[in-house]
Amino acid sequence: MGEFDLIRRFFTRPTPNAVLGVGDDCALLRSAPGMQMAISTDMLVAGRHFFTDTDPRALGHKALAVNLSDLAACGARPMAFSLALALPHADEAWLAPFAQGLLALADAHGCELIGGDTTRGPLTICITVFGEVPARGANPTAPTSALLRSGARAGDDIYVSGTLGDAALALRALQGTLELPSDALAAARARLERPEPRVALGQALRGVASACADVSDGLLGDLGHILERSGLGARVDVDRVLPLLAARTHFPGGAAQFDRQLGVATAQQCVLAGGDDYELVFCAAPAQRAAVAQASAHSATPVTHIGTMQAAPGLRLVDALGHAVAPQFASFDHFSAQSEGRA
DSSP: OHHHHHHHHHHHHOOOTEEEEETTOOOEEEETTTTTEEEEEEEEEBTTTOOTSSOOHHHHHHHHHHHHHHHHHTOOEEEEEEEEEEESSSOOHHHHHHHHHHHHHHHHHEEEEEEEEEESSSEEEEEEEEEEEEEEOOOSSSSSOOSSOOOOOTTEEEESSSOOSSSHHHHHHHTSOOOOOOHHHHHHHHHSSSSSOOOHHHHHHHTOEOOOOOEEOOOOHHHHHHHHHHHEEEEHHHHGGGGGGGGGGGTTTOOOOOOHHHHHHHHEEEEEEOOOOOOOEEEOOOOHHHHHHHHHHHHHHOEEEEEEEESSEEEEEOOOOOOBOOOOOOOOTOOOTTSOOOO
16 A cells, blocks of 8 residues: 555545645645634654554544644634654554544544645654634733633632543553552543543633643643743642542542552652643633633533642642642653653
8 A cells, every 4th residue: 555545545535624635735724814823733652652552543532632632722723633644564454443533533623634744664643733713802902812821810720620640640550660450540541542632621711711731741840831931830739639630539449549559649640740631721810710610511621720820939739738748740851861751
């Protein structure tokens, strides 16, 4: 099977939202007047971002999900994406389910595959995704209605969507550094391999959230991007974050047994710095609490209030009694010797 046969067979589809899609030197996208295009690129490398024996259908899903999560963090509506794929060889038995997983998620979000590239090489998946946001939103003086990392203010509430830490816990179990009961492993592995991008929540937060980022490299690291860009500090209640590790509830005996068997420190590391969650961490003024609750309900996505933005620089972790928790949590960094590999 040649390169162009591969593209035609597995990745060529109708593209009604594009002026020109797969098959030419460039894709051409329509963008409505008064709209801005949001663009993001992510790369997944075998052995670094995923295990080589990962189910290809799940891998196709995740490859697009991590990009859609970036659009969600900007409050953008997905429009289209391109796919660059390096393959050791053209294996139809692998390509068919990979394409199915990829395109099923694309269809769910109305995001069209409009082009890309294929080559022979170590398995690598690179996706560029395109979305749009209104040029103006609730604040007519702002240059965009997109959610940014830079808009937080002192006193803002800090929220996170969904659950945290399960992907990191599954990774540790698959790497053999800890053991999980089968139910807990299955639940955690689903979060690692099939994350759900919070696209609807991101759009619902436009005009409500003051700042937003997606949680890809760990909650504290990605919240740190908001602190840096907004020039602020934050106080985070670790005891509000810890229950977001859903796998704890799948242990026989529940969270208490999880903590006895694996340790509270393991749970804290996973929820605060584990990465691969693809949830949203965002800030909003206390006056917007009802609007945040409405956005959560409208998008069917739970959110949890975990802390407060502060004027003084630095990140302060506390427990439920307000006592300081030592910040011994390093988020994922591709080029840091301290970071664990993801696969």
